[in-house]
Amino acid sequence: MKKFLLLALFVTSSITFSQSEDEKQIKAIYDMALTNGKAYDWLNYLSNQIGGRLSGSVQAQQAVEYTRNQLDSLGLDRVWLQPVMVPKWVRGTPEFAYIETKPGLTTNVPICALGGSVATPDVGIKANVIEVKGIEDLEKLGKEKIEGKIVFYNRPMDPTQISTFSAYSGCVDQRYSGAAEAGKFGAAGVIVRSMNLRLDNLPHTGSMSYGDTPVNNRIPAAAISTKGAELLSTTLALNPEIKFYFKQNCKQLEDVQSYNVVGEIRGSTYPNEIMVVGGHLDSWDLGDGSHDDGAGCVQSMDVLRLLWETGYKPQRTLRVVLFMNEENGLRGGNKYAEMARQRNEKHVFALESDAGGFTPRGFSFDCSEENFEQVLSWKKLFEPYLIHMFVKGGGGADIGPLKDDNIVLAGLRPDSQRYFDHHHAENDTFEHVNKRELELGAATMASLVYLMDKYGPVPTPKIKG
Amino acid sequence: MKKFLLLALFVTSSITFSQSEDEKQIKAIYDMALTNGKAYDWLNYLSNQIGGRLSGSVQAQQAVEYTRNQLDSLGLDRVWLQPVMVPKWVRGTPEFAYIETKPGLTTNVPICALGGSVATPDVGIKANVIEVKGIEDLEKLGKEKIEGKIVFYNRPMDPTQISTFSAYSGCVDQRYSGAAEAGKFGAAGVIVRSMNLRLDNLPHTGSMSYGDTPVNNRIPAAAISTKGAELLSTTLALNPEIKFYFKQNCKQLEDVQSYNVVGEIRGSTYPNEIMVVGGHLDSWDLGDGSHDDGAGCVQSMDVLRLLWETGYKPQRTLRVVLFMNEENGLRGGNKYAEMARQRNEKHVFALESDAGGFTPRGFSFDCSEENFEQVLSWKKLFEPYLIHMFVKGGGGADIGPLKDDNIVLAGLRPDSQRYFDHHHAENDTFEHVNKRELELGAATMASLVYLMDKYGPVPTPKIKG
Missing domain, CATH: 3.40.630.10 (Zn peptidases)
Structure with a gap:
């Protein structure tokens, strides 16, 4: 009995008795x-x-x-x-997009409108594409190479960041300000690589802002899935003359x-x-x-x-x-x-x-x-x-x-x-x-x-x- | 320029220069x-x-x-x-089990044979069930209450363990030795709650051993999904006379x-x-x-x-x-x-x-x-x-x-x-x-x-x- 008690004391002392409130x-x-x-x-x-x-x-x-x-x-x-009071933005009917490698030859890719984006015209937008790795590339390209085109922001998240939030921070300016900035160079629209470290078929939405861009100068912005972005980038590398089509009918309503x-x-x-x-x-x-x-x-x-x-x-x-x-x-x-x-x-x-x-x-x-x-x-x-x-x-x-x-x-x-x-x-x-x-x-x-x-x-x- | 250099030194010193091999x-x-x-x-x-x-x-x-x-x-x-040389155990055709609350009234439940288990007879086993919370309960119940029955081991993993491996360690003896121990009391078979903290419909297999149980005294052992275990336990609480049926035709072959x-x-x-x-x-x-x-x-x-x-x-x-x-x-x-x-x-x-x-x-x-x-x-x-x-x-x-x-x-x-x-x-x-x-x-x-x-x-x- 004594032996048992001693053992019990020994075993539990560091657990029970020192356990603070x-x-x-x-x-x-x-x-x-x-x-x-x-x-x-x-x-x-x-x-x-x-x-x-x-x-x-x-x-x-x-x-x-x-x-x-x-x-x-x-x-x-x-x-x-x-x-x-909160803003009310609605996505509308599902978005639709394809890569057109030559007239009649198209491949659908998954996109979604970015939150806050304007719609495309009812018939959608079809235009040549200029791929960039970030907003800083726009200045170098200049209006000549951007005007009338769809700007494709394709800087991926940095996989070597252990915190994926750091990798996100390093990319998200493309999504948030990409349309406002590309609009200044006369772009017709922007397509942004989804903020995702994985290659998959899911487009990731998120907020974007037109800043002080006048309403009439706002261009539509959509996210493309990471696999879609890889496909678009590869297709562009083979032929820079390919076209991209997208259509979305989202809109901003009155605050509610x-x-x-x-x-x-x-x-x-x-x-x-x-x-x-x-x-x-x-x-x-x-x-x-x-x-x-x-x-x-x-x-x-x-x-x-x-x-x-x-x-x-x-x-x-x-x-x-x-x-x-x-x-x-x-x-x-x-x-x-x-x-x-x-x-x-x-x-x-x-x-x-x-x-x-x-x-x-x-x-x-x-x-x-x-x-x-x-x-x-x-x-x-x-x-x-x-x-x-x-x-x-x-x-x-x-x-x-x-x-x-x-x-x-x-x-x-x-x-x-x-x-x-x-x-x-x-x-x-x-x-x-x-x-x-x-x-x-x-x-x-x-x-x-x-x-x-x-x-x-x-x-x-x-x-x- | 100097200013820039100083700043650069300041910012990078703690990163670059102290970075060890x-x-x-x-x-x-x-x-x-x-x-x-x-x-x-x-x-x-x-x-x-x-x-x-x-x-x-x-x-x-x-x-x-x-x-x-x-x-x-x-x-x-x-x-x-x-x-x-390794043992070769094969599962055979899919296992099958149900709870019989009264003759003709049955509910199927998901089970799988435990690795190393013997088969049931071709027609399966149907028997009353005795629920226990662990091997230590067998002795208390004695042969009288166990013989001819299916022993249902239903001690769940402890959710308060932060390491789920600790919770697993606290349960896995039921799976590993449950059949050998219940066999000593004349059980007809054993059903073991799956080692899973979640409630779902998936039975989890795993190794078991008959120890030195003679071949002819070995009883079949299967895992039941956690939801199946909850159902079986509740059903037993309402009526201890319900029966459980299971059938499996796994077997141990020669080493290969x-x-x-x-x-x-x-x-x-x-x-x-x-x-x-x-x-x-x-x-x-x-x-x-x-x-x-x-x-x-x-x-x-x-x-x-x-x-x-x-x-x-x-x-x-x-x-x-x-x-x-x-x-x-x-x-x-x-x-x-x-x-x-x-x-x-x-x-x-x-x-x-x-x-x-x-x-x-x-x-x-x-x-x-x-x-x-x-x-x-x-x-x-x-x-x-x-x-x-x-x-x-x-x-x-x-x-x-x-x-x-x-x-x-x-x-x-x-x-x-x-x-x-x-x-x-x-x-x-x-x-x-x-x-x-x-x-x-x-x-x-x-x-x-x-x-x-x-x-x-x-x-x-x-x-x-």
Whole structure:
């Protein structure tokens, strides 16, 4: 008996007796997420019962109502809708495109209109193609070689970047500004290689802007699948005189009323200090928006529930915010920050999940050195959950407008290798989200919120200014 | 101009000038893997042209020939086949099972025979069912409650384990020894809940053993899908008198000749010190064995090529070994170690990849403290590639038999969250392997091999004994 007791002491001492309150609370959060998480069920509904939630669409409104109702059912202190006017762009009938190697000899290729693009004329556009590796090539080519042609932006994502988001950053200017820039040289339209590291047949949409281009000078812009881009490039190399045809009838309508969805647990000790956790409720229309950003929404919703269900009552006011219109306007993020300023609300922390529902690897932080040091002091607590990545970087698009000297902004960083295989494409769908990975993300977020609430952000020294 | 130069110095100093030879070599390896890796193409062939490679099957032999030819084409110093006799078990025609709630009222459920199981009688087995949560329950129930019945092992994998391999370890005794143990109590057969954290309709096979059970006392064993297990358990709870029917006609044939495939680059300085990198070429028969362990094979093959192509000539002899029969016998691993001892070969390092082709997270090591300390000193070099996990643990089943006091055994540790969704099931297929994740794994392995070769394992002090 004694022997047994001694052995038991020996075995458990390093586990039980040294387990701190933080370790226990974080373990409770992970256990709850993995055995009784709600994120996956919510995502199933958002994705499979509602679907793609482009700003201004019926589905976006359904998502507002569904998530509001779900938050209501959690028994939070307050749930409300924050009105925001959003742009409404519609894709219209499916786009169509082909490469014409000689009259009558055509090969169809998969394209989709970029979000915000104008339509082609009803009969489509057929023109010669000039391939470039980026906007910087336009100047070198000049109007002479561009006018009347379709500019084909074909700079691929750099596969040697370990973070696929870095590879994305290195390309996305082609999509966002490619049409506005090519229009200045008299291009008839632009075709942009999809932002995808994989070779496949899926065109990936995404936002683009005409900047200050007058309405009459706007040229249509579409994404082509990576395989389509390879085919077009090879065909052009063999014969620069080939033509490209595409047709799309998307259009921009009037702005419509929409909402951010907000739920709140009032802080027990510092109710005027607000912590936000959120994602964006809108998505592109091609898939069902499961990774971008249904995942971030349902994880954020579950953060509040996980804390509550594990018995943790936040000292600070904790809000989940499901932002509307991140994809093509950021109106929700801007509106939330604007109202916070109007109301003199003090936001001390904001955490966004908008990088997919994959296995969480850590966080990036946009904050003072003092706060970053504090975060680093928590690293050990995350190691049992294989969360190792604590880096400086952006928090997230929607929470960006909250930035000031005093706030800690953070972004969940999931594994990024598969993200752009699905991003803004028709295969951003529920079956590509793994339940455990999604739940681990929610638990990781809840654990950071717990620590940030318990220890509080480090106040910024007031020496400056 | 000066200003520009100063700025350039400032920006690049911490990158270029402090970049060590190791950093450069490792970057070259990752770049090569991500831009010009061969692993994915090889896996495509293994999976889609050959398919599942159960020991003793035609496909296993095709895989031996294909990988030997591919290694030959790399221009290694030597490529050979190492003969090994392997067991040959065949599944036969598809298995069939149903739950009979009352005579004539049946619901089909997905099952598959466990590898090594005997067949049922031709007409199948129909019997009452006794559900248990593990082998330890048998003793409590006793022969009286078990005899003539089908024992249903239904302990699920523990979802709160962050490593899904830990959850697997906590369950797999039901599959491996369940039939032998239940047979002792007169059971008619066993049905085992599939080793899968997800609820789905896929039965997962895997090896089982009758131990020293006489041939005539062996009872058939099958896996049931997790949804099937839930249904069976619920049905039993409502009515313990329901019956279960299953039929399978698998059998064990005579051992057949097979091979380990070995390729070698001879060491420039210490040719008698051997380093092994490998995976297992055999797989289960239900899927195409892409994750288990086609991935590990093609990664191991690419390790040699990546080092060579980036200009690194190993000081020690580097072997890729594609082991045969890991799944149901470990004959290849045992034979390789046996021959190494016979020939007095000095193995200093062995690295196995047998945990799927997912994003690599790190390695586990089975080695001396001194060697583990050395490995930890390399951690910083892996951080840019998001490789953080360096832990003590097993190396791998195939390299296990090489274990002695002097060798460093290591196992690649990829992200484990999705692994058991596919493990030993019909959805362990090529489309579930991500090209970049596979390539990152190969590069991570090659980088460790490079460091281990360059610095050499720490010699074990000879004080003992």
